[in-house]
Amino acid sequence: MKKLFLSAFLCGVVAVVFAQKEKKFNDTAYLQPLEVVAVRAGENAPFAKTDLTKKDIAENNLGQDLPFILNQTPSVVVSSDAGNGVGYTGIRIRGTDAARINVTLNGIPYNDAESQGTFFVDLPDFASSSNSIQIQRGVGTSSNGAGAFGGTINIATNELNKDFYAAANNSVGSFNTFKNNIQFGTGLLRKHITIDGRLSRISSNGYIDRAKSNLQSFYISTAFINENNSLRLNVFSGKEKTYQAWNGVAAYLLDTNRTYNPSGTEKAGEPYDNETDNYTQTHYQLFYNHKFNPYWKGNIALFLTRGKGYYEQYKAQESFADYGLPDYNDGGNIITETDLVRRLWLDNYFYGTIYSLQYKKNKTQVIFGGGYNAYDGKHYGDIKWAAVQAGVPSGYHWYDLTAYKKDISVYTKWIQQWNPNWQSFADIQLRNINYRINGFRYNPSLLIRQNYSFLNPKIGVTYTNKNWQAYLSYALAGKEPNRDDFEAGNTQQPKAERLHDIELGVEKKGKGYAFGANIYYMYYQNQLVLTGKINDVGAYTRTNIAKSYRAGIELQGNAVITNWMNLAANFTFSENKIKNFTEYLDDYDNGGQQIKFYPKTTISFSPSVIAGGSINFIPVKNAAISLLSKYVGRQYLDNTAQKSRSLSAYYLQDIRLSYLITHKIFKETNVILQLNNVFNKKYEPNGYSFSYIYGGDLTTENFYFPMAGFNFMVGVNLKF
Numbered sequence: 019m020k021k022l023f024l025s026a027f028l029c030g031v032v033a034v035v036f037a038q039k040e041k042k043f044n045d046t047a048y049l050q051p052l053e054v055v056a057v058r059a060g061e062n063a064p065f066a067k068t069d070l071t072k073k074d075i076a077e078n079n080l081g082q083d084l085p086f087i088l089n090q091t092p093s094v095v096v097s098s099d100a101g102n103g104v105g106y107t108g109i110r111i112r113g114t115d116a117a118r119i120n121v122t123l124n125g126i127p128y129n130d131a132e133s134q135g136t137f138f139v140d141l142p143d144f145a146s147s148s149n150s151i152q153i154q155r156g157v158g159t160s161s162n163g164a165g166a167f168g169g170t171i172n173i174a175t176n177e178l179n180k181d182f183y184a185a186a187n188n189s190v191g192s193f194n195t196f197k198n199n200i201q202f203g204t205g206l207l208r209k210h211i212t213i214d215g216r217l218s219r220i221s222s223n224g225y226i227d228r229a230k231s232n233l234q235s236f237y238i239s240t241a242f243i244n245e246n247n248s249l250r251l252n253v254f255s256g257k258e259k260t261y262q263a264w265n266g267v268a269a270y271l272l273d274t275n276r277t278y279n280p281s282g283t284e285k286a287g288e289p290y291d292n293e294t295d296n297y298t299q300t301h302y303q304l305f306y307n308h309k310f311n312p313y314w315k316g317n318i319a320l321f322l323t324r325g326k327g328y329y330e331q332y333k334a335q336e337s338f339a340d341y342g343l344p345d346y347n348d349g350g351n352i353i354t355e356t357d358l359v360r361r362l363w364l365d366n367y368f369y370g371t372i373y374s375l376q377y378k379k380n381k382t383q384v385i386f387g388g389g390y391n392a393y394d395g396k397h398y399g400d401i402k403w404a405a406v407q408a409g410v411p412s413g414y415h416w417y418d419l420t421a422y423k424k425d426i427s428v429y430t431k432w433i434q435q436w437n438p439n440w441q442s443f444a445d446i447q448l449r450n451i452n453y454r455i456n457g458f459r460y461n462p463s464l465l466i467r468q469n470y471s472f473l474n475p476k477i478g479v480t481y482t483n484k485n486w487q488a489y490l491s492y493a494l495a496g497k498e499p500n501r502d503d504f505e506a507g508n509t510q511q512p513k514a515e516r517l518h519d520i521e522l523g524v525e526k527k528g529k530g531y532a533f534g535a536n537i538y539y540m541y542y543q544n545q546l547v548l549t550g551k552i553n554d555v556g557a558y559t560r561t562n563i564a565k566s567y568r569a570g571i572e573l574q575g576n577a578v579i580t581n582w583m584n585l586a587a588n589f590t591f592s593e594n595k596i597k598n599f600t601e602y603l604d605d606y607d608n609g610g611q612q613i614k615f616y617p618k619t620t621i622s623f624s625p626s627v628i629a630g631g632s633i634n635f636i637p638v639k640n641a642a643i644s645l646l647s648k649y650v651g652r653q654y655l656d657n658t659a660q661k662s663r664s665l666s667a668y669y670l671q672d673i674r675l676s677y678l679i680t681h682k683i684f685k686e687t688n689v690i691l692q693l694n695n696v697f698n699k700k701y702e703p704n705g706y707s708f709s710y711i712y713g714g715d716l717t718t719e720n721f722y723f724p725m726a727g728f729n730f731m732v733g734v735n736l737k738f
Contacts (some may be wrong), residue, residue: 049248049307051176052317053125056374056387057161058152058172060433062441064478064489066155066521066536066572068092072148077674079145080189080692080731081197081220084138085109087145088171090630091153092572092588095623095650097704099263101225101277101726102193104233106139106260106295108704111155112540112568113594113624114168117500120161121171124252125372126303126321127163131393131423132501134164136171140299140325141256142233143218146187146199149177155572156538157493157519159476160429160447162372162389165497167517168540175239176250176305179214181205184738191692191731195222206243214239225726227279228289229263246309255300262293262329266705266721276700276724282332290332290359297327297364313379321391323368328361330402338409341401341416346409356406362459366395370425381435388428395421397459417462421501422454439483443491445476451498458505460557466504470514472496478521488524495519503546503560506553513562516543533575540568547621547657550602550709552611558708566596566621587631594624601658604710612711620659623704625651625667640678647671655707655720662718663709668701670694686737691730698727 059065068091078087082103085096095113099106109116117135121128123144129136138144154170161170182205189197199218206212220233234257241250262281271278282289300323307317335355338345346353370391377384398418404410429447436442448471455466478491499512506512518541525534546560553559570592578584599616629649636642653665672694679687702722709718 049243049246049309049315051124051174051305052307052315052374052376053305053319053372054172054174054176056317056372056376056385057122057125057159059154059159062480062482062487062489063159063433064443064480064491064521064523065158065493066092066523066538067158068153068155070151070153072150075145075148075151076735077676077690079187080191080690080733081143081195081222082731083107084141084145084173088151088153089648090588090632090646092574092630093155093570093590093628094153094630095625095628095653095703097723098725099226099723100222100229100231100260101263101724102195102222102729104195104220104222105224105229105231105258106137106264109136110623111153111169112538112570112590112592113621115623118165118167118497119169119171120158120164120166121173122162123173123301124176124303124305124319125162125172126301126319127368127370127389127391127425129164131366131368131391131425132395132421134500137297139231139233139256139258139260140297141254142220142235142258143197143199143216144173144235144237144254144256146201146218147175147214147216147237147239147254148173150174155536156521156540157474157476157495157517160387160427160431160445160474162427163391163425165449165472165474165495167495167497167515175237175252176241178241178243179203179205179212185736186738187733187735189731189733192726192729193223193225195731196220197733210243212239212241212243224261224263225277225729226263226267226724227277228261228282228293229279230261232259233257248305248307250303250305252301252303252305255298257298258295260295262295262331263723266723269720269722272700272702272722272724284334285332285357286334292330292359293332295327295329297325299323299325299327314375314377316373316375318371318373320371321369324366325368326363326365328363330359330361332359333357341410343409343414343416346406348406348408353406353409356404356409358404358410359402360399361402362397362399364395364397366393368393383431383433385431386429387431388426390427391425393421393423397421399459417457417459419455419457419459419462421456424452426450439481441480441482443476443478443480445493447474447476448472449474449496453498453504455501455504461505461507464505464507468498468504468511470496470498472514485528486524486526489521490523491519491521493519493521499546499560505557506559506561510551510553510559510561512546512560513544515545515562517541517545518543530578531576534573536572538568538570538572542566542568545596547596549600549657550604550611552602552604563596563599565598566594568592568594568621568624570594582636583634585631585633588629590628592624592626592628594621594626595619596621596657599657601656603716606710606712607714608711614658616658619657620654622655622657623653625653627651627667640680642674642676644674644676645671646674650703653703655705656709663707663720665702665705665722668699668703670699670701671696684736684738686735688733688735688737690733690735692733694729694731695725695727700727701725 282293372389374387576586
């Protein structure tokens, strides 16, 4: 990582030297980052969206993962394996999981190509380099990469920082949590060159036992800019080592030992001390933007994401046969099992290009864009140690598999202002995906060759009159299955999913206040959900269901009450249903599975009420007191809507105190005290469940991911 940081820094130095020979311009009209403009929804676009500025991000950035920075935005529910927001975290928007949320970094796809999930743990402290974030709820506008089936998160770092800056952000808090970073920016050198950089480390013991995190990252960006061109190189990387906490806590332990972590406990005596996840992910992004004339602009970007890592496990009494090995003959004593330590590896390259051509004249704007990306991944497992080491060949891989995926898309967006009041929006995307998966760990002979093509139209209209704005839109999206879905077997191959999304909204902005409402209806065809059905190798698999929907209303508002008090709130009320759902239950008494039918039931992890709010006081100049609230209604762990398989509703109250000091030594010193869960609420925002028939009775086992009670973080942010 140090070598990568040094090489990127040297690129910046070379650019500075190059700039010495460039002609000086008296008034440079710097290009906006067109790669971001191409995929974001504009101010009057007919979609539900929230924009966060750099200031908004900084206020909540004390070391927790990115989902927790977005926690106060509408329809969002976040969770954390370690219980305190550091390490592996999760986010849902309108009940939709992260594998259905499209995430881009400067317009470049970030979702994992195979699982389609987003793992922000691999980009520690990336928020500190982010200038803005846009969250679109629903299908939204055409983007690059994975299909958006509930939301889009677009993160931008490429905005131009014209002035020199240097900063150091330091936080400390509960569970031995520390965050330290240093940041710098040269501003404009000779009016054309900029260099920005960051080094970060985050560590925490976590709330859950042994849920330690050791996270490191860097970011370096250098750019050359003049009136008509910009060339930017970004290199950033994250390295994470986290003790596994992804197995959850059994229901019967919640009251007596809610921090219990079963990971590593297969080892006799003390838990295995290196039951960890280890991964390094490095991103290379090269952008070129060009202004052809006052009406036409274009951009192209090349990218490479390199990922490699493993998770390590201690496994007791493992059969040699399960690892493709013969039983071990120890002088006539046949040994069939051994304790061992194994590593499951991912080794992958994700690369491609994005591009757009943008036309804007008078009342017409047209964007042509698209992208190509390819994934080249290896999955393999090795045995680091075995109690019967002689039975394991040196350097042995018990599986060694490859996977390839290609994604090509093109889109056209047309925004037309017809008169001062009416604007139309039309967007059509063609996307093609090609999968080649050469076997799975538990089913190495299963070969997948699948191709999907999607035509995704979006259309809408916006009406603006004085301080009022109303919009109506329709969007159609298609989404391919993920890697695990294909492991269902030859007889149960999944179908692609489709989503029809209708959004109707109204907003009003006045002097010192704003409010709005958005009504949505999201109708799914062939949505993939867990039903309890098992695949060809006995694992639970997602199954297509014919019809399901989400319908709701999102309410937002903010107001400045006085010069020393303001407030903001958002509420989501929704119904999330599956029609004609079939549950499969393992029958350990008679073998096979029993079937139970539900004519209408609730989609798992989809609370009918989500609310957030803040009351902010400014008692004296440069000081602020913020009361931050969050309410999440009951969530069901599976799709049967049974209370016995659910997460209880919860209400959280946080308090944030901040004070800004300006003086000669440092330009600014911002001291922040964040008090989380001040009422010490015991709650669980995530979990899982499975049920089976045994002894003639239905048995249900629930597992939860508890969050910390009262905890705190203190941050001291210095600007030089």
